Amino acid sequence: DQVFHIVPETFQQVQHLQQLCSTLLLDLWKPQLPEDIRTGEDLHIRVPAPLVQAVKDSLDHHMISYKVLVPDLQKLVDQSMPKERSSHRQVPEGYIYTQYHPMEEIYQWMTQIQKNNSELVTQHYLGKTIENREMYYLQISQPSDKTKKIIWMDCGIHAREWISPAFCQWFVKEILQNYKSDPKISRFLQNLDLYVLPVLNIDGYIYSWEKDRLWRKNRSPHMNGTCYGTDLNRNFNSSWGSVGVSYNCSSEIFCGSGPESEPETRAVAQFIERKKSDILCYLTIHSYGQYILTPYGSTTKPPSNSEELMHVAEKAAAALMGKYGTSYKVGSTSLILYSNSGSSRDWAHMIGIPFSYTFELRDNGTHGFVLPVDQIQPTCEETM
């Protein structure tokens, strides 16, 4: 069901709307009665799902402009109800995906997810951070006799982009909750394995919770501990140190003392290098800006498969927009955003992974990094 918002402009339009409401027995939310519909005043009508197209056609035919106030009423209703226990205990009970979680809780979540979904999920060690914390990824893999190609997704390479780890957790939950019932997801898993790293920059993420919400880099010490942090997304071995970086530790885009100087970078790079012949797609999730970025950031020269890369990205952006109307810009980083070298996305493509994308999630700057919790769900749903 949808709720429409209309402001009738002429008496003729008012008459038509009154007729429409009476004939189709539409549910008037504002005003209460058809006789109270007036020109220049807000009109809100709930239209049952089967009638949505007919109503839209009728409005278009009579040149009445409208906006869809609520695209999915059931969803809104569900959200406002307290969560019911689902019969499938596949996800940790009570884990609230519409809230941001500190690292401790994310570690616990990973353990629980594996425990509750052991037929599909395994947790794997990737390496250690500079502050000695353990990095893990989740492998979602349906048992099968054929070797499957891999889709890799990492979140939280930049500490302050909290919506990113929130999305990785949401993504895992959605897959596990729906793989049996959703034909698309189930076909997906028949042919592909999903590897998800919920937080890449663990030390930085913790620091953004405890000390500085807008911290970006990791926490490696430099200059005798007077300066901290390398930008992990400038630290990969893809034209490292050439453009869009700083060699100064005090900068947010400090590229480190050398390519892969950081343990976090090495942990990810070594793993992906090993598995690269099976990896079909590399995704890295950031915020904000609402972009789907293709290689390269270090040069404007297009990658070899640039047409295909763009085509897929454009389809993704269109699907995303179909959900809540959020518009994402698509294109090569160096052309539509800024130049940068040493990014994980560029590196993944350079070593041969055909599809490599950076997603910059909501929003456009209104809230920026500090995206309110009530946007976690719509952001995750549309990105899904």
Place this chain on the structure above:
Amino acid sequence: DIDDVGHKYYLELELEDVLDKDSTVNCTAEVLYHLGNKNIAPDVQFTLEGELKNTDEADNIFYNRVKSLEKELVAENIPDSHGNVPPEMEPIHLLAWVASGYVIWQNSTENTKFQLAQIKHVKQVKRTDEYLEFDYMILLHDMVSQEIIPWQMTVLWHPQHGVQVTQDSRQPKHASG
């Protein structure tokens, strides 16, 4: 490209009311970035095609509320880490947004892309005249350099006289905490 002068951009914009997404106004603008001296703000000319909403009622309610406070208003971290803004702080937040727009304009070049990231701290300064005065410490995020820049600004406001930034200064990086 305008030889010896700078770069001029012609823009067609749709302005959307943050508080009412359905309310939009079209706008055309010309922006001239000056060659050479980066210390001059870009020239801006604009034409609004339509009218902005009247906000007198909400303005007066806020004005009277602050005027009648016994102690000066003080607040920190707006929004908080989770993106929340307490409802009574929303006007303070919006005021900072408008005022930061001025600061951003004065400091923009073709190589910057600033957004207000957060209000670190705000303190009301009591005045004897009719104006409200707020001393803000804000954090600006520059998309291009990814830097977070603390910035102090003194903001004057009155429902009928609008917003004025009477003083502003960029702060060293570790000044905000």
